[in-house]
Amino acid sequence: MTQLDVTEAAAGATVIRGRARARRRRGLTGRSIAVLVFLTMCALFFCVPLYVVLTTSLKTMEEIRQGQIFALPETWTFEAWNFAWNEACSGITCEGLKVGFWNSVRILVPSLILSISLAMVTGYALALWEVRWAGTFLFLLFLCAFVPLQIIMFPLIAITRTMGVYGTIMGVAVVHSVMAMPVLTLIFRNFYKDIPREIMNAAIMDSGSFWKIFVEIILPMSGNILIVVLILQITNVWNDYLVGVTFGGFNTQPMTVNLANMVTVSTGTATYNVDMAAALLTAIPPLVIYFMVGKFFVAGITAGAIKG
Amino acid sequence: MPRVSFEHIVKSYGGLNVLDDLNLSVEHGEFLVLLGPSGCGKTTLLNLLAGLTDVTDGRIMIGDRDVTDLDPKDRGLAMVFQSYALYPTKSVRGNLKFGLSAAKLPREEVARRVDWAAKLLQIEPLMDRRPSQLSGGQRQRVAIGRALVKHADVLLFDEPLSNLDAKLRTEMRLEIMRLHDELNPTVVYVTHDQIEAMTMATRIAVMNGGVIQQFGTPDEVYERPANLFVAGFIGAPAMNLRQGRIAKADGGVAGVFDTGERIALDDYAFARAPQEGAPIVIGLRPEHFGAPNAPLDGAAGRFELPLQHTERTGSDATGYLHWGDGLLSHRVEPGDAARLRPGDTISVAFPRGKANLFDAASGERL
Numbered sequence: 106m107t108q109l110d111v112t113e114a115a116a117g118a119t120v121i122r123g124r125a126r127a128r129r130r131r132g133l134t135g136r137s138i139a140v141l142v143f144l145t146m147c148a149l150f151f152c153v154p155l156y157v158v159l160t161t162s163l164k165t166m167e168e169i170r171q172g173q174i175f176a177l178p179e180t181w182t183f184e185a186w187n188f189a190w191n192e193a194c195s196g197i198t199c200e201g202l203k204v205g206f207w208n209s210v211r212i213l214v215p216s217l218i219l220s221i222s223l224a225m226v227t228g229y230a231l232a233l234w235e236v237r238w239a240g241t242f243l244f245l246l247f248l249c250a251f252v253p254l255q256i257i258m259f260p261l262i263a264i265t266r267t268m269g270v271y272g273t274i275m276g277v278a279v280v281h282s283v284m285a286m287p288v289l290t291l292i293f294r295n296f297y298k299d300i301p302r303e304i305m306n307a308a309i310m311d312s313g314s315f316w317k318i319f320v321e322i323i324l325p326m327s328g329n330i331l332i333v334v335l336i337l338q339i340t341n342v343w344n345d346y347l348v349g350v351t352f353g354g355f356n357t358q359p360m361t362v363n364l365a366n367m368v369t370v371s372t373g374t375a376t377y378n379v380d381m382a383a384a385l386l387t388a389i390p391p392l393v394i395y396f397m398v399g400k401f402f403v404a405g406i407t408a409g410a411i412k413g
Numbered sequence: 414m415p416r417v418s419f420e421h422i423v424k425s426y427g428g429l430n431v432l433d434d435l436n437l438s439v440e441h442g443e444f445l446v447l448l449g450p451s452g453c454g455k456t457t458l459l460n461l462l463a464g465l466t467d468v469t470d471g472r473i474m475i476g477d478r479d480v481t482d483l484d485p486k487d488r489g490l491a492m493v494f495q496s497y498a499l500y501p502t503k504s505v506r507g508n509l510k511f512g513l514s515a516a517k518l519p520r521e522e523v524a525r526r527v528d529w530a531a532k533l534l535q536i537e538p539l540m541d542r543r544p545s546q547l548s549g550g551q552r553q554r555v556a557i558g559r560a561l562v563k564h565a566d567v568l569l570f571d572e573p574l575s576n577l578d579a580k581l582r583t584e585m586r587l588e589i590m591r592l593h594d595e596l597n598p599t600v601v602y603v604t605h606d607q608i609e610a611m612t613m614a615t616r617i618a619v620m621n622g623g624v625i626q627q628f629g630t631p632d633e634v635y636e637r638p639a640n641l642f643v644a645g646f647i648g649a650p651a652m653n654l655r656q657g658r659i660a661k662a663d664g665g666v667a668g669v670f671d672t673g674e675r676i677a678l679d680d681y682a683f684a685r686a687p688q689e690g691a692p693i694v695i696g697l698r699p700e701h702f703g704a705p706n707a708p709l710d711g712a713a714g715r716f717e718l719p720l721q722h723t724e725r726t727g728s729d730a731t732g733y734l735h736w737g738d739g740l741l742s743h744r745v746e747p748g749d750a751a752r753l754r755p756g757d758t759i760s761v762a763f764p765r766g767k768a769n770l771f772d773a774a775s776g777e778r779l
């Protein structure tokens with residue numbers, strides 16, 4: 106405060122420069138240090154286990170048996186990673202995690218396309234067009250968003266069986282899409298609700314076509330929300346276990362199920378390095394996607410569209 | 414001949430009537446300005462015409478088509494929105510082209526029209542930019558261009574100039590008037606800026622509270638306001654409106670203000686014979702007063718009052734005199750204004766035949 110008083114007494118340019126300095130100095134003291142300490146502790150809380158997992162996966166079994174879990178590996182080896190990816194046994198098949206990885210990818214792609222495209226168009230219609238019973242429909246969606254999977258598990262099994270997709274990749278994808286629809290639709294609807302009404306009115310006068318407006322005007326403005334939804338949905342689908350283990354067939358189980366089988370049902374001694382490597386392999390894909398997709402965030406989707 | 418008419422229009426939002434039995438018709442090629450304070454229903458009326466909201470009751474005709482239930486794109490209108498509403502992800506060219514997407518024109522025709530509009534509005538160098546890369550005035554022109562490419566017979570403007578600075582606003586005003594002269598569409602132009610209304614309109618509809626208060630040429634609206642609302646709303650500085658009574662003496666008619674001053678009303682064209690003692694409101698435009706402390710031949714009345722302050726607005730100046738519990742404003746030459754001192758008693762005269770009279774109870778012109 107004294108700093109401010111002094112600078113306020115000063116005149117002209119010194120005032121401005123003094124204020125800027127005061128603000129910067131305040132930014133580094135007091136409260137912010139407490140925040141920094143807290144954040145560092147949080148980071149450590151996550152980093153220590155990660156460190157252990159990572160180093161263990163790079164060690165040989167002999168080294169692990171010595172029991173020094175915080176030590177760095179003496180000989181760095183990717184042997185365990187290779188084994189986990191190509192050879193580790195899950196149940197009776199011994200082809201490694203790559204089977205599960207590709208299954209997960211094949212589940213992910215259709216479930217993303219299905220859920221996002223449906224939710225997007227529904228959200229667009231609900232937000233920007235006059236839909237009869239829109240309010241009731243939104244309320245139902247809101248309720249559905251809170252229904253846990255376990256409650257509708259049996260009906261869903263029956264439905265997918267009737268559709269003939271139970272125990273297939275498509276079955277898993279469809280269930281994922283259905284489960285994601287309420288939340289995704291609400292997200293898109295709320296996003297589109299903020300598009301200025303006059304842009305929509307202009308488009309209605311210019312074209313009047315539901316699809317043309319969607320494809321040419323609304324879709325290009327949806328970049329940011331698509332990224333958010335992609336991240337949300339990829340994490341959901343990739344990290345899912347319950348849907349995969351219930352609706353996946355024998356050879357169509359996702360990576361998480363594959364991993365669980367590998368870690369829990371392995372015979373003989375536990376191969377910690379392989380388990381750790383497998384766990385890391387399963388966790389990496391969403392991370393890679395975050396970093397890739399995050400780059401596409403853009404600021405101000407309606408910049409320049411309206412005045413002021 | 415596209416003649417636009419509103420017939421018995423009712424628009425209500427959840428039981429609240431924003432417009433109630435409104436009738437209005439605009440002739441072909443006319444430049445109609447809807448003028449009124451904020452919230453009086455101007456945008457609502459325009460949206461009803463454009464088909465963006467549905468009427469609760471009544472009929473809208475364009476030419477001899479009943480368009481009340483037609484889709485917006487089928488009404489043959491083009492609109493420039495209050496907020497421009499450009500498509501942010503499209504280039505200027507893309508914005509103009511999209512304006513034609515309902516028309517299903519051959520590609521060469523689309524290109525020809527886009528080029529024509531770009532040239533007319535001098536936005537050719539900007540055609541590949543995004544709206545975010547344009548200045549306010551340029552965005553404005555793109556918004557107008559997107560409406561013009563449609564070659565619609567009826568153009569709607571919703572306060573298109575309200576967010577521009579004064580200089581740009583004057584420029585764009587001239588540009589829109591030039592476009593109207595050149596292309597001669599029927600225009601419905603919404604504004605709450607009375608200078609825009611007075612300069613651009615062929616006719617003005619003054620609205621308040623969803624009701625059209627007066628519909629006439631700018632001169633009519635200014636010279637013969639139909640009621641107290643119009644009298645107070647049109648003109649800056651506003652007309653002096655004061656309560657008084659009719660007094661008949663020596664065969665002449667005069668108005669006596671509650672503050673005691675008299676003003677001769679012999680030249681006033683009464684619609685009905687005035688009643689002795691009838692309560693009235695007398696309206697005196699500031700610019701009709703004679704120069705301060707100067708004689709005026711045949712003055713209808715004279716006011717000797719102390720000056721409160723003077724106000725200089727560019728080419729004009731206004732003096733404000735203490736008058737009862739209010740003020741009397743009168744135009745003065747800027748040169749004279751500098752010589753007047755607050756507190757001095759000033760004498761100003763009002764000429765014959767210029768006063769406006771309203772019934773004190775109904776507010777209607779007498």
Ligand SMILES: Nc1ncnc2c1ncn2[C@@H]1O[C@H](COP(=O)(O)OP(=O)(O)OP(=O)(O)O)[C@@H](O)[C@H]1O
Pocket residue numbers: 426431449450451452453454455456457458605
């Ligand atoms: N969707 C709506 N629901 C309820 N009331 C509305 C709605 N749209 C407008 N109104 C009301 O109708 C009245 C007229 O609104 P309108 O937008 O036509 O005003 P305006 O004359 O264009 O004002 P401005 O000069 O501020 O743009 C206002 O009182 C407003 O509150």
Ligand SMILES: [Mg+2]
Pocket residue numbers: 455456457495571572
């Ligand atoms: Mg408005």
